[in-house]
Amino acid sequence: MDLADDALRDRARRAGIAPDWTDVTGQARSVAPETLERLLALIGADEPAASVPPLVTGMVRQAIPLPSEAGTGAAVLVLESGERAEITVHPGDDGRCWVPPIDRPGYHRLQLHDREITLAVAPPRCFSLDEVARGGRMWGLAAQIYGLRRPGDGGIGDSRGIAELARAAGRAGADALALSPTHALFTAEPERFGPYSPSSRLFLNPLQADPAALFGQGRVAAAIRTAGVAEAMRRCEAAVLIDWPEAAQAKLALFRALFDGFDAAAEAGGGLAEDFAGFVRAGGALLQDHARFEALQAARLAADPADRDWRRWPAALRDPAGATVAAFAAAQDREIRFHLFLQWLADRAFAAAQAEARSAGLRIGLIADLAVGMDATGSHAWSRPSDVLGGASIGSPPDAFNADGQNWTLAAISPRAMVETGFAPFLDTLRATLRHAGGIRIDHVMGLARLWLVPDGMAPTEGAYLTYPAEDLLRLVALESHRHRA
Missing domain, CATH: 3.20.20.80 (Glycosidases)
Structure with missing residues (x-):
């Protein structure tokens, strides 16, 4: 492996693309340079990113970190209820800024200097079966x-x-x-x-x-x-x-x-x-x-x-x-x-x-079923193309059942689009699925952490894993779960 390949692999890691993976037999595998180059271009790795995202997630009763670019000092916290409080955003030893703990879940607004940031403060976990069953047993059917x-x-x-x-x-x-x-x-x-x-x-x-x-x-x-x-x-x-x-x-x-x-x-x-x-x-x-x-x-x-x-x-x-x-x-x-x-x-x-x-x-x-992706030729991809990673499909690497891997011909939401839009495409999708349901099944739930993406025209074996902001997504799932009591 030459210096150019090493530099490419480092770029991929920084962008959230894993240059290596382990197959079903435990064998270490390296992703081809062509795959890394295509996925880097696809996710816009070289385009400048917003220094401070419009929405930051946190946990209830825990301090919430912000990027250093957000700044420190006096701020106003506007709770979802409309209540206002004057707070101070403090610098941290890790170079980030820290918002004091908030004791209420919800979508709150932080007004700091000349910017406003939404703070999505999540409960510790999703709304649970125990909160419905109250210690009893429950069962259901699927159809x-x-x-x-x-x-x-x-x-x-x-x-x-x-x-x-x-x-x-x-x-x-x-x-x-x-x-x-x-x-x-x-x-x-x-x-x-x-x-x-x-x-x-x-x-x-x-x-x-x-x-x-x-x-x-x-x-x-x-x-x-x-x-x-x-x-x-x-x-x-x-x-x-x-x-x-x-x-x-x-x-x-x-x-x-x-x-x-x-x-x-x-x-x-x-x-x-x-x-x-x-x-x-x-x-x-x-x-x-x-x-x-x-x-x-x-x-x-x-x-x-x-x-x-x-x-x-x-x-x-x-x-x-x-x-x-x-x-x-x-x-x-x-x-x-x-x-x-x-x-x-x-x-x-x-x-x-x-x-x-x-x-x-x-x-x-x-209980509704949330599919892992969408057809790239469909309504969402046409109306909001910046939401979608066009040019690659979700799939899976070779395993014990599919020696050639799988290409599901489904488009994924762009992790960059999620962050830059305040997670709008993810939240819109989650809320639509919860609208008339008491619970949801999230298909291929590991996709909240990573997805195997196959560039168009390449074999499923030539894909790579793209990392998603799992901590943020899990917090948003927990928050929406409680808001819908689902």
């Missing part, structure tokens, strides 16, 4: 949503099937029902139905929603007749295996009919119209961008069925904040409103399922 098929669901399972299983489980004394992921997939490509390869983990798969939760059985039955999909839905329900394209086409036609009726009446106002408007306002830019992507991808595929990857679209369409996308959104306002409608429908349907699970006696209710 794939698409296995909970029932008459009227179109053959693919839905939130009503979840609620029915929860009621049965509650009668048997269960406390939890763990589910497969409910993340948004690709409405325009129903053949991409893998729940662990979502378009976005910030939104839901509307095909899994029971529309009767919002509109009632009578309106749904009328919409099925209007859409002319009764026979198609019965055929899908009777099939041994799921035909995702046919089932999705029928259910989306049903949703279109519901939307047409709702949209025509929405101008008159009423409870549902107000609820929908509030949902759209609360969803903000993230929700609007997801709806724009869904509409834009559908339009591109209608023109060319092979045009499925936004990374190959014209440059103007790859810019979600650009004039071309804005013009498309203005021209396709009703289509975008339909995709907003789908997310509203799904959100309210899953809220109803969790409420029914809890009312059936499940002390935890639904």
Whole structure:
């Protein structure tokens, strides 16, 4: 190994890329220089980083360290409750600055000199089963949503099937029902139905929603007749295996009919119209961008069925904040409103399922599944490309089961983007998963500490481990767990 390789390996270590790893047999392995160079470029290792991040995590009742660049001296601490206190940030022997201990968990604001820093102060651990069980024992069931098929669901399972299983489980004394992921997939490509390869983990798969939760059985039955999909839905329900394209086409036609009726009446106002408007306002830019992507991808595929990857679209369409996308959104306002409608429908349907699970006696209710990554051709990567490590996929090195390693073709959130945005992409994802759940399973949870990344075009054996800010992420998980009592 020459001096250039030594320097490259040192750069990789400083950037959080492990230049070495140990295989399943205990043999030490070195990462190829090409892999290190590509990953260094991918994570922006040579770009200047913010000296003081906008959010710093800490533990309750422990002093919180800040980078030396934050400065010391008199400061104002604004607690999440709005209470204000004058404090002093002290220099430490280790070169860092230290905030005195804070006795309350939460997202507090530190006003120091001319800057404001969010202090995410976490409890010692997540909300626990003991806090629910109070010394008793608990048990639950697990189910794939698409296995909970029932008459009227179109053959693919839905939130009503979840609620029915929860009621049965509650009668048997269960406390939890763990589910497969409910993340948004690709409405325009129903053949991409893998729940662990979502378009976005910030939104839901509307095909899994029971529309009767919002509109009632009578309106749904009328919409099925209007859409002319009764026979198609019965055929899908009777099939041994799921035909995702046919089932999705029928259910989306049903949703279109519901939307047409709702949209025509929405101008008159009423409870549902107000609820929908509030949902759209609360969803903000993230929700609007997801709806724009869904509409834009559908339009591109209608023109060319092979045009499925936004990374190959014209440059103007790859810019979600650009004039071309804005013009498309203005021209396709009703289509975008339909995709907003789908997310509203799904959100309210899953809220109803969790409420029914809890009312059936499940002390935890639904346990959601948070996928480890997202599809690089999907909504999140298009709307927030700086969040995502494009150009590499999550996978795993060779092991006893896969001698060639694995490439899961999933994009990861950039650890640098997490730190520089106050962990916004991570927190948004976590909160979306906790929204209608009493607990979550974090898929491949070691990804909070490190992920095996495979540069595009390279074999899984040619990947490397990228370090993530595990201490920060675990604190944020604990804090959000307590805030959601999940």
